Amino acid sequence: MRLGPRSLLGQVMLALAAALLIAQAISAGMLYRAANERRELAFMNAAAFQLLSGTRNDDRRGRRDRPPPRHRPREEESGLRLPRSFRYAETLAFPLPDDAPRDERREAVLETLLEEQGMAVESIAITIRPLAREPGIGQAIRNDGTLRRARQGLPRDLMVVALKQQDADVWQVARLPVPPPDRAVLRTLVLQTVILFAVLVGLLYLVLRRITHPLDALAVRTRRFAGSGSAEPPLPASGPDDVRKLIEAHNAMQARIVSMLDEKDVMLGAIGHDLKTPLAALRVRIESVENEAVRARMATSIEDITQTLDEILALARVGRNDTPAEMTELGALAASVVEEFEDMGRPVTLAMQGRVAAPVHLTWLKRGLRNLITNALRYAGTARVEVLRADGMAILRVDDDGPGIAEHRIHEMLEPFTRGEASRNRATGGSGLGLTLARAVAEQHGGMLVLANRREGGLRAEFRIPL
Structure with missing residues (x-):
């Protein structure tokens, strides 16, 4: 089972969508x-x-002010502002747990x-932990009305920074709420x-549709012409120049x-007229032959x-039918x-598996079935x-219990003037056109003639016609 679209339009659109999705995924990443x-x-x-x-606001250690940072972050970049006493503190002991x-x-x-700002760092430690586990957060919330009102919007995680500068006795502690992922x-x-x-997909669809629409029309016209062979008005040229040239070449x-x-x-x-007329005259003249056996052989030869002439003419005219197929x-x-x-007293039986209807040329299909x-x-x-239906096809099947056909000759038997029996006798060998005519009838209906040897012995011939 084939997956994906079969048409040119569908395949190009699918390829574009896949390529655009991959490119956009890489770009988005x-x-x-x-x-x-x-x-x-x-x-x-x-x-x-x-x-x-x-550091600048602390004068107790006698350090000189350092130049301000080159980039002062905006409040929205640093997230929710916590109280000053909670955001920044100093302590003599290392402020982080050993297992942090x-x-x-x-x-x-x-x-x-x-x-880069001129600070000499002796030691620095950073950990991320839940805000609820931070000591003093409860007291900070109770003391700060803004935090109390925004309690539901507080971040879940907090970044705690412990910094010790060179020649300093204290640890500086900074606490910052970790901002949530930016879903914007x-x-x-x-x-x-x-x-x-x-x-892109919309524009490409319009462009491809301008190309594929006349190609679809051309395919339909070609398929119909291949089946009937009858003349039709020229197909109007449309689409890009390349497609127009193709349509014009098809019309020509x-x-x-x-x-x-x-x-x-x-x-x-x-x-046919020039041959049948002398044959008819010859059929009349042989009546004057007195020997009955000779006269019979001559009449059989003429018949x-x-x-054979009728079958040749019929084979040449298969598909040259101006009348449309009829649902039958x-x-x-x-x-x-x-x-x-x-x-005629011939042993022929018929079996049917339900009702099967298909558009056919009645006269030609009857003739092909008669040949089989x-x-x-x-x-x-x-x-x-x-008569049965299988795999979306209407099947007319003819089975026999004869000798069948050698596997290597099955395809050969569908060619003109090929006989299953080497004699020239029509009663046993035929003209060699029956199966060829049947194949032409099947192809006229867009189907096929299938020959196969049966396991039980004999030959199976099937007309397979699309429903």
């Missing part, structure tokens, strides 16, 4: 990563600013930022992707083929020539053909006809 890096840098700048601000997980990457980044970036990327898909080819087929029909009609119940069609053989039944009777003496 890079943009999201860059946004996270900017957000992280702003967060670390906020931590550096908080430590530097605490360390964030070494952020430690290295923050140390670099502080050293994701929303922007999703919206950007949707807009790109809508614009179709006109040329129709002209050749018309010339062929005229020629075949003339040949053989006439019948194939069981009734097969029954009418089987009745013809029953009236005649072929079965010639080599096996009996024929069994069955």
